Amino acid sequence: MTSTIYKLVGCAALLLALMGLCEALPAADPAPKTAFVFRDVGDEAGLFPAVAGIAGHGVGWGDVDGSGYPSLYVGTFGDAPYGSKPNQFFRNVKGKFQLDD
Numbered sequence: 001m002t003s004t005i006y007k008l009v010g011c012a013a014l015l016l017a018l019m020g021l022c023e024a025l026p027a028a029d030p031a032p033k034t035a036f037v038f039r040d041v042g043d044e045a046g047l048f049p050a051v052a053g054i055a056g057h058g059v060g061w062g063d064v065d066g067s068g069y070p071s072l073y074v075g076t077f078g079d080a081p082y083g084s085k086p087n088q089f090f091r092n093v094k095g096k097f098q099l100d101d
Contacts, residue, residue, distance in 0.1 A: 046090070051088065054085050055083075056074050057076065059074050067094075073088070076088070
């Protein structure tokens with residue numbers, strides 16, 4: 001069985017892995033080509049459908065409201081020429097992101 005790495009949108013996979021929102025699972029292959037298999041938890045974390053279709057280029061996170069949960073800011077390339085959504089801020093409410101308009 002071949003190990004697979006599931007990708008999230010743009011930098012989100014790395015960010016979520018660093019934040020512990022991607023579940024790292026041991027590879028099923030006895031001689032894995034990669035150390036980890038990532039399960040896409042974008043839906044569970046509350047990022048979709050808001051991040052779908054963005055052309056992201058930067059992210060930042062921090063506990064902006066003192067809740068103990070890091071919120072997420074996603075910088076995008078904006079509309080032209082990518083057709084991307086504008087920058088987005090996701091407030092972390094007890095481990096689940098909510099788009100903050």
